[in-house]
Amino acid sequence: MSDNLRQELEKLGEPDLEAVDRIWARYTTTRALEPRRRRHRVAGGVVALAAAAALTALWANAEEPERSVDLASPVTPVAHDWGRNVSLQAVGQGTMTGTDSDSVLEWSTGTVQVEVTPKTNTRMAVVTEEARVEVIGTVFQVRRDALGSTVGVDRGEVAVHCKDGTQIDLTAGQSHTCLPVTAAGLMGRADELNDSGRRGDEYVEALDLGIAASSGGPVLGELLARRTEVNVAKGDLEAVLADAERYLSNDSGRLGEVSRRAAYLALRNEDCARAIPWLQRLHAQGSALDSVLLAECLTPTDPDRARELVHHALPALDPAGSERAQRVLNALGDN
Amino acid sequence: MTGPRWLMTSRLPRAELTAHAIAGDPAAIDALAKAWLPHVYRWCHRLGGPGFDSEDAAHEVLITMCRRVHTVRDPNAFPAWLFGITRRTLANHRRRAWWKRWLPAAVVEDRPADRGDPERSFEAMCAHEQVWDALMELKPIHREVLVLCELEERSATEAAALLGIPAGTVKSRLRAARTHFRGLVEDESNPAILGVGGV
Numbered sequence: 001m002s003d004n005l006r007q008e009l010e011k012l013g014e015p016d017l018e019a020v021d022r023i024w025a026r027y028t029t030t031r032a033l034e035p036r037r038r039r040h041r042v043a044g045g046v047v048a049l050a051a052a053a054a055l056t057a058l059w060a061n062a063e064e065p066e067r068s069v070d071l072a073s074p075v076t077p078v079a080h081d082w083g084r085n086v087s088l089q090a091v092g093q094g095t096m097t098g099t100d101s102d103s104v105l106e107w108s109t110g111t112v113q114v115e116v117t118p119k120t121n122t123r124m125a126v127v128t129e130e131a132r133v134e135v136i137g138t139v140f141q142v143r144r145d146a147l148g149s150t151v152g153v154d155r156g157e158v159a160v161h162c163k164d165g166t167q168i169d170l171t172a173g174q175s176h177t178c179l180p181v182t183a184a185g186l187m188g189r190a191d192e193l194n195d196s197g198r199r200g201d202e203y204v205e206a207l208d209l210g211i212a213a214s215s216g217g218p219v220l221g222e223l224l225a226r227r228t229e230v231n232v233a234k235g236d237l238e239a240v241l242a243d244a245e246r247y248l249s250n251d252s253g254r255l256g257e258v259s260r261r262a263a264y265l266a267l268r269n270e271d272c273a274r275a276i277p278w279l280q281r282l283h284a285q286g287s288a289l290d291s292v293l294l295a296e297c298l299t300p301t302d303p304d305r306a307r308e309l310v311h312h313a314l315p316a317l318d319p320a321g322s323e324r325a326q327r328v329l330n331a332l333g334d335n
Numbered sequence: 336m337t338g339p340r341w342l343m344t345s346r347l348p349r350a351e352l353t354a355h356a357i358a359g360d361p362a363a364i365d366a367l368a369k370a371w372l373p374h375v376y377r378w379c380h381r382l383g384g385p386g387f388d389s390e391d392a393a394h395e396v397l398i399t400m401c402r403r404v405h406t407v408r409d410p411n412a413f414p415a416w417l418f419g420i421t422r423r424t425l426a427n428h429r430r431r432a433w434w435k436r437w438l439p440a441a442v443v444e445d446r447p448a449d450r451g452d453p454e455r456s457f458e459a460m461c462a463h464e465q466v467w468d469a470l471m472e473l474k475p476i477h478r479e480v481l482v483l484c485e486l487e488e489r490s491a492t493e494a495a496a497l498l499g500i501p502a503g504t505v506k507s508r509l510r511a512a513r514t515h516f517r518g519l520v521e522d523e524s525n526p527a528i529l530g531v532g533g534v
Contacts, residue, residue, distance in 0.1 A: 005513055008520050009486050012466050015380040019390045020373055026394050027368060031401065079394075084402065139427070155427065 030081055068097040074110070085117040086124055092144070111143040118156060126151075129185065131178035132161045140170075146192035148185075150177040179209065183219045186210030190226060204230055221252030228261045237265050241274060256285055263290070272297035283309065288316035292325045303332050353410035364404060368397045371417060378421050381482040383428070384471045385464070392428045396421050418497045422479075469519035477512035484509050 071080060072093045080088045083100030092110010096103055102123045105112065116124050116135055126133040126142045128149040133142055138156020142149060151160050152175035160168050162178035170176055180186050190206040193199065207227045214220035224243045231239040244262035247255070259278040266275035276297050282290035291313040295306040310325045310332075317325055352370070355363035375396045379389035399420050407416050470478060483494040484505070491509070495502040 005517060006485050008466055008516075009470075009481070012381070012470070012486075015377055015389070019393075020376055023376060023390050023393050023397070024369065024372060026390075027372070027397050028365075030394070030398055031365065081398075087398075 026079065030079060066097070066099055068095060070095050071105075071112075083122075085120040085122040087115040089113040107142055107144050107149075109144050111141060113139070113141040113154075115139045116156075128178070129182075130163050130180055134159045134161070146188040148177045148179045148189055150175060179206070181213065183210045183214035183223065186213060187219055187223055190223070199230075216250055218250065218252040221247055221250035221254070224250065225252060225254045225258050228258055232261045232265050235265070235268075237269050237271070237274070240265050244278065256282065256287070260290070263293070267293065267297075288313040289321045289324075292317070292321060292328060295325075295328050299328060299331055307332050307334065350410040350413075353407075353413045356404050357407050357410060357413075359405055364401050367404070368401060371400070372397060375417070375421055377487070378418070378482070379425060381470075381486060382421075382475075382478060383425055385467045387425075388428065392421075392424050395428075396424045399424065414497050415499045419499070465520060469516055472519050473512060473515055476508055477515060480505055480508045481512040481516060485513075 069080070069082070070093075071078065071088065071090050073091060074093070075091070077089055077091045080090065080096075082088065082096055082103055085100070086103060088096070088105070090110065090112040092108070092112065094105050094107035094110075094112065096105045098104050101121060103125075105114070105124075105126045107126055107128050112126065114124065114126060114135070116122050116138055118138065124135050126135075128142065128144045130144075130149040131142075131151065133140065133151050135156070135158040138158055139154040140156070140158050141152045141154070143152075144150075149162075151158065151170060153170045153172050155172050157169060157171050160166075160170060160176055160178065162168075162176075163181045164179060166176075166178065168176050180189050186206050186209050190203055190210065193203045193206060204227075207223050207230065210223045211220060211227065214223065224247045228240050228243045228247070231243065240262055244258050247258045259281045263275045263278035263282060266272070266278070276294065279290055279294035279297060283294050291309045295309040295313075298306040298309070306328065310328050314322065314325055352363055352367055356367040372393065376389060376393040379387070379392040379396065383389045383392060396417070400417060403420075404413075407413050470481070473481065479498060480494060483489045483497060484491065489497070491502045491505040495505045498505065
């Protein structure tokens with residue numbers, strides 16, 4: 001019976017034998033980075049206690065050498081041991097500084113997993129642009145990407161201080177993302193969410209926070225332009241018009257797009273009065289169809305101007321636009 | 336250091352080497368790690384299951400061994416102590432498995448290589464997956480004894496020493512593990528269950 005069972009188990013196949021060589025190579029690299037200490041057993045309780053006390057005193061008084069190591073591996077995960085009690089596995093870029101017992105990893109981009117041996121009085125912190133993660137004895141990961149800095153705890157507990165003021169203690173199995181704090185960072189987060197098809201509340205929140213964090217300029221313009229797109233979908237005319245107004249002094253090269261959103265949503269709400277300023281901007285940019293739409297709005301109040309706009313636009317219109325222009329002319333009594 | 340024989344025939348180190356390692360001799364620690372590496376890797380591979388990063392786990396076990404070997408009091412207890420480290424490391428790796436998706440590391444492919452007749456390769460792959468599924472369905476204490484006694488062909492006494500339990504307990508666990516494993520494999524092989532045959 002056991003032979004049959006063994007036959008079944010043998011279907012599992014042999015482990016990858018080359019792995020043994022790979023593990024050994026990795027082991028020797030890790031060991032080379034470790035300080036080697038001979039451990040001698042000291043017989044005799046009194047002697048041991050005295051030695052321990054002396055060592056403790058020496059340890060407390062000793063100035064540990066401070067050092068700095070750059071971690072840069074954009075594609076392949078690398079393992080790095082910092083002293084005896086901190087192990088890192090990293091894909092990305094950062095700089096570790098400090099001593100064996102008190103160190104800080106400034107992490108710029110990518111994912112790093114940190115393992116700190118518990119009960120060794122080792123202080124370790126990971127600092128990103130968005131967060132400071134402090135830990136004593138645990139296993140945790142920090143991923144810094146366009147979405148922000150995400151901290152996840154595998155074992156133990158960490159205190160996360162986000163730059164936006166949020167403070168949270170995480171225990172095993174929990175994670176938290178500290179959002180970017182700059183307008184450009186929040187725009188990057190919005191980009192990333194958009195690219196991954198997550199255009200819900202998180203996307204809107206990134207735009208809102210980015211706009212709030214910005215003091216002006218093209219980044220603000222870009223964020224406003226994107227928010228107009230969201231608010232057009234919601235049909236929120238007031239919000240679209242407010243952002244479009246603000247966009248005028250923070251142009252990021254999308255004035256036509258923003259103006260069209262404002263104008264078309266106003267037209268959809270049958271609000272020609274609020275559409276006209278935006279249609280005029282589009283007409284000034286040479287958009288023939290928008291000139292016809294402007295003419296439609298002006299027909300009741302300024303028929304001459306409407307007529308002029310249509311005749312001016314006609315040569316550049318496609319068949320559908322021409323049909324619409326003809327309807328305006330009919331309304332004006334020009335057959 | 337290549338080929339299956341190296342993995343299968345590597346001898347356990349003598350207690351003398353273990354004693355030197357426990358005393359803190361760096362060369363002895365490395366020699367001990369090298370001697371135990373194939374065993375540790377095999378445990379990680381068999382007990383971790385398909386898709387598990389057994390290389391990473393084995394590396395972690397060895398490094399932990401180096402750092403803590405001085406705490407072992409009796410060289411004869413070293414194998415059980417090392418197996419205990421492997422157990423804990425595997426449990427930790429499983430807990431943190433969901434983080435692994437964050438790291439763009441290569442996906443561990445753990446299937447028989449596709450060679451020759453595609454139909455036979457497919458059958459081999461199915462059988463391989465069925466056995467893995469059955470093995471991973473077992474309770475960890477049953478999986479351990481099955482791997483140690485059936486796959487590694489250790490005696491109940493050897494397995495008992497590694498697991499730190501009486502030989503009688505190994506035997507009773509092994510009986511239960513065999514029965515359960517056999518039942519699972521038979522269930523998996525049932526065409527009706529696989530949806531490829533009639534009732």
